[in-house]
Amino acid sequence: MEKIFQKLSLSSASLVFIILIGIFITLFSAAKPAIDEFGFDFIFNPDWNKEVVIDAPQAAQNTQSDTLEDEIITDEDDVIIEDEDDMIADEDEEDMMLDDEDEALSKTIYGGLVPIVGTLLTTLIALVFALPIAMGIAVFLAEIAPKNISYFVGIAIELLAAIPSIIFGMWGLYYFAPIVADIVGGYQVSLLTAGLVLGVMILPFMAAITRDSMNTTPAVLKESAYALGATKFEVIKDIIFPYSKVGIIGSIILALGRALGETMAVAFLIGSIFVLPEAINDPTISIPVAMANNFGEASGLGESALFYLALILFVISFAVISLAKFYFLKKAK
Amino acid sequence: MRLFINKIFLALSVFSALIGLAFLGWILITLFIKGLGSFHFNLFLNDLIEGGLRNLIIGQFILAGLASLIGIPIGMTAGIYIQEYGRGKYAALIRDLSDIMMSAPSIVIGAFVYAIIVVPTGGTSGYAGAIALAIMMIPVVINTTDNMLSLVPRELREAGIALGASKYRVILDIVIKAAKVGIMTGILLAFARIIGETAPLLFTSETSNYFSLNLSESFPSLTVSIYDLANEPEESSRDLAWAASFILTVMVLIINLTGRFITRNKK
Numbered sequence: 001m002e003k004i005f006q007k008l009s010l011s012s013a014s015l016v017f018i019i020l021i022g023i024f025i026t027l028f029s030a031a032k033p034a035i036d037e038f039g040f041d042f043i044f045n046p047d048w049n050k051e052v053v054i055d056a057p058q059a060a061q062n063t064q065s066d067t068l069e070d071e072i073i074t075d076e077d078d079v080i081i082e083d084e085d086d087m088i089a090d091e092d093e094e095d096m097m098l099d100d101e102d103e104a105l106s107k108t109i110y111g112g113l114v115p116i117v118g119t120l121l122t123t124l125i126a127l128v129f130a131l132p133i134a135m136g137i138a139v140f141l142a143e144i145a146p147k148n149i150s151y152f153v154g155i156a157i158e159l160l161a162a163i164p165s166i167i168f169g170m171w172g173l174y175y176f177a178p179i180v181a182d183i184v185g186g187y188q189v190s191l192l193t194a195g196l197v198l199g200v201m202i203l204p205f206m207a208a209i210t211r212d213s214m215n216t217t218p219a220v221l222k223e224s225a226y227a228l229g230a231t232k233f234e235v236i237k238d239i240i241f242p243y244s245k246v247g248i249i250g251s252i253i254l255a256l257g258r259a260l261g262e263t264m265a266v267a268f269l270i271g272s273i274f275v276l277p278e279a280i281n282d283p284t285i286s287i288p289v290a291m292a293n294n295f296g297e298a299s300g301l302g303e304s305a306l307f308y309l310a311l312i313l314f315v316i317s318f319a320v321i322s323l324a325k326f327y328f329l330k331k332a333k
Numbered sequence: 334m335r336l337f338i339n340k341i342f343l344a345l346s347v348f349s350a351l352i353g354l355a356f357l358g359w360i361l362i363t364l365f366i367k368g369l370g371s372f373h374f375n376l377f378l379n380d381l382i383e384g385g386l387r388n389l390i391i392g393q394f395i396l397a398g399l400a401s402l403i404g405i406p407i408g409m410t411a412g413i414y415i416q417e418y419g420r421g422k423y424a425a426l427i428r429d430l431s432d433i434m435m436s437a438p439s440i441v442i443g444a445f446v447y448a449i450i451v452v453p454t455g456g457t458s459g460y461a462g463a464i465a466l467a468i469m470m471i472p473v474v475i476n477t478t479d480n481m482l483s484l485v486p487r488e489l490r491e492a493g494i495a496l497g498a499s500k501y502r503v504i505l506d507i508v509i510k511a512a513k514v515g516i517m518t519g520i521l522l523a524f525a526r527i528i529g530e531t532a533p534l535l536f537t538s539e540t541s542n543y544f545s546l547n548l549s550e551s552f553p554s555l556t557v558s559i560y561d562l563a564n565e566p567e568e569s570s571r572d573l574a575w576a577a578s579f580i581l582t583v584m585v586l587i588i589n590l591t592g593r594f595i596t597r598n599k600k
Contacts, residue, residue, distance in 0.1 A: 005501035009414035012407045013427045016475065019468060020430050023437075023445045030448050136349025144346055153350055155593065160357040162522075162589045164529025166556055167578050170563050171360050200356050207353065231339035254436065261438020263532035264560065288440040288532065295447070295536045310444045314437070321436045326429065 027314055030307035034110060037301065042308060045111020048274035048290075049302065053106045110305035112312060114274045118191065118286040119313070121277070122266060123259045125195025130203045131252065137203075138210035139236055154211070161204035169268035172197035177269060186281025189271035194286075201265050206255035213247030214240055250328025257321040261313060263288035287313045361582075368579020371572035376580075381542045381558060384569075386577050388544040392553030393581075396459060396538060397528040399548070400466030405520060407467075408474025415475065416482040417504050428479060435472040442468050443533040451537060459545075459552030462538025466527045473526065477519025481512040514595060521592030529585045531556035555581055 028035075034042065137157060141150050177193040184192060217240045225235045241248075271283020272293050285293075287309045298306055379385025411431070415424045446465040451457055485508050493503035509516070534540075540557035541550075555577055562574035 002499045002501050005504075006418055009410040009418055012411035013414040013419065013424070015407060016411060016427055016431045016434060016471065019471075020434055022449070023441065026445050026448045027441070030444075133349040133352050136346045137353045140346045140350040144343060145350070153354065156357055157353055159586060159589065160353065160360075162525060162529075162585055163360060163582055164531070164556065164585060166529070166531045166559055167360065167364065167582055170559070170574065170578055171363050173563075175359070175363050203353060203356070231335055233339040233342040234335070236342075257436050261436075261440065263438070263440045267560070268563070288438060291440050291444060292532060292535055295444070307444065307448070310441050314441045317436065317438055317441075318433060321433050325432050 023314065024311075027307055027311040031304055031311045033301060034304035034308040038110065038305075038308075042110070042112045042305070043116060043312070044113055045109065046113040046276055047109050047111045048114060048305075050109045050111075051106045052109050108301060110302065110308075112287075112305070112309050114276055115285050115287045115290040115309055116312065117276060118270060118284040119260060119288070121191055121284075122195040122198055122270065122286055123256060125192060125280075126198035126202055126259045127252070127256055129196055129199035130206055130255070134203050134206035134210060134255075135248075137207035138214055141207070141211045142214040143232065143236060143240070154208075157204045157207055161208065164264075165201060165262060166264040168197055168201045168265040172200075172265065173268040176200075181281070184281055186279065187271065187283055189269055189283050190281040191270065191277050191284055192280045194266045194269035194271075197265050197269055198259050198262055201262065202255045202259050205258060206251060209251035209254060210248050213244040213251055216247065217243045246328050250324045253320060253324035253328060257317050257324060260317050260320065261288060263292050267292050364575070364579050364582055367572075367575035368582075371576040372579060373576075376576060380544045381553070384573065386555065386573070386580065388541070388553040389555040389558050389577065390580065392459075392541070392545065393528060393555035395546070395548075396462050396466060396534070396552060396554060397524060399459070399463035400470055400527055401520070401524055403463065403467035404470035404523075405474055408471045408523075409478050409516070411471070412475045412478025412482065413504060413509075415479050417500075417508070428475075431472040431475045434468075435476060438532075439469060439530060440532040440535070443535055443537055446533070447536045454549075457537060457539040457551045459538050459548030459550070462534045462552055462554065463548070465533035465537045466530060469530060469533055470523050470527050473523040474520060477523070478512075478516055481515035481519065482508060484515065485511045518592045518596045521588055521595070525585050525588040525592065528588070529556065529581060531560055535560075 038045065137153075141154050141157070145153060172193065173189070176197060177188040180193050180196060181188040181190075186192070221239050221243065222235055225239050230238070266286050267289045270286055270289055272285050272289055273283050274285055274290075275283070277284040290309060291306050294302070295306055376386045377390070378387060380388040411427065415428050418424075419427070443465055446461050446468070450461040450464060454461070489507055489511060490503055493507045494500070498506070534554050534557050538552040538554050538557070540554040540561065541552060543553070545551075545553055559574050559577045559581070562570045562577070565571065
């Protein structure tokens with residue numbers, strides 16, 4: 001019985017290992033066709049679901065006679081079919097139509113640059129927005145507020161963290177984005193509004209773990225400084241911050257890891273179009289949103305390309321989280 | 334001057350706390366106004382196809398409940414392994430990997446389950462959704478179990494061993510009992526987290542307009558339906574989405590607060 005229980009607990013623990021390895025292998029093998037097809041250029045290619053005609057002269061005639069006339073732009077020797085409207089639904093329809101034609105004449109190209117850039121930029125905006133506020137909240141909770149106020153504000157902040165992300169998305173789209181768009185101008189669905197809502201979402205998480213880091217500062221150190229006549233600001237700046245610096249950086253990176261993979265809050269707000277943003281208030285797309293919106297309809301190479309994106313996201317967030325957990329937070333202990 | 338800087342700094346800090354609270358208040362008030370505005374008790378009696386939410390709420394609980402049935406025993410035994418049996422590097426590795434898995438993007442877990450279950454079985458199903466949620470839950474349960482067991486004093490274990498109890502008896506009857514409240518809280522918080530998840534369910538369980546208890550086909554999910562409804566142009570769909578969001582948030586917050594209340598009473 002003892003042996004059985006021990007084996008059971010060992011196998012449960014090993015399951016974690018197996019699942020993680022399994023995720024990696026599964027994503028890799030599902031992404032394999034796209035990796036073989038596009039290689040590393042995938043990361044730098046801004047075109048998603050774009051028809052490129054291989055056999056130029058004949059293809060030009062064939063495709064032009066199709067229903068897509070007004071959406072086709074042709075060159076003399078290198079024929080490129082481009083649709084003006086980059087909305088995914090339209091592209092998928094077009095994809096279907098073109099699939100019915102002779103396969104050899106054209107092929108669909110998938111590049112991951114737009115969602116990768118979208119993911120990184122929304123995360124960056126979220127970080128810039130959330131960081132100062134989260135630091136302020138953490139200082140407030142750890143050092144300024146009296147015990148009972150700190151307790152209740154702490155719970156309120158943690159409740160904010162418990163609200164499902166889809167709620168942040170809906171609230172962001174219907175109530176927050178219009179205000180932001182009024183102030184900044186531009187679209188309501190954009191890189192900026194998506195990033196800000198994402199910022200609001202990671203705010204409580206960042207504040208809570210930063211507070212925990214700050215709380216590790218020994219009281220003796222703080223009291224010695226106060227005894228020397230230091231103000232609260234000086235104690236925080238010169239004692240608490242240097243002492244818990246590594247832990248705080250770890251907390252920030254961990255929050256960043258969360259933001260990278262967030263789907264629902266961003267899905268409502270980013271606009272979901274495969275176009276590189278030219279300004280901060282342009283709509284674009286991120287990796288999780290590209291997956292959420294296109295997975296259902298995708299097949300073949302398109303689905304494989306989405307898995308390629310998933311693999312990239314998984315590797316990035318794995319690296320970011322490992323960096324936070326094993327370098328900074330371990331060192332902090 | 335020093336005192337002036339100090340004052341400004343403190344004011345900024347209080348101000349940021351107020352911003353945090355303001356966002357919480359803003360979201361909750363929005364939910365209350367929009368949600369209660371379209372709330373009706375008939376929502377609990379009708380299915381989505383008749384304009385209600387009954388099938389979705391029951392479906393979401395079944396998905397999260399089944400995920401808990403899978404995730405809690407695996408997570409707890411794995412946590413027990415790390416804390417009680419594991420020696421050296423392997424246990425430490427599992428602890429680290431579980432920490433990473435806790436922050437892994439939920440949509441990637443959805444894609445993983447899609448590839449290993451939805452594709453081979455030929456379609457979305459309640460089982461796939463529950464497994465995706467279970468994968469989200471396992472690392473959280475491991476983390477809680479691990480932390481709570483580490484708080485149990487060594488003497489308790491030694492006393493048990495000294496009485497001649499075998500190790501697994503000591504773990505099940507003494508150590509787990511001592512850590513029960515903490516683990517329960519952790520599990521409730523984990524449950525509150527997965528019941529509000531959308532991304533892992535999008536292409537695993539999907540959702541359904543009809544009442545269903547058949548886990549081998551597309552299964553009604555409250556969160557996925559909120560996403561669908563909120564994106565529809567009709568005002569009535571969006572109102573329904575708000576009502577559903579309100580119900581979801583109230584459920585999540587109640588479960589979350591219950592968890593916190595249990596630990597607080599214990600202290």
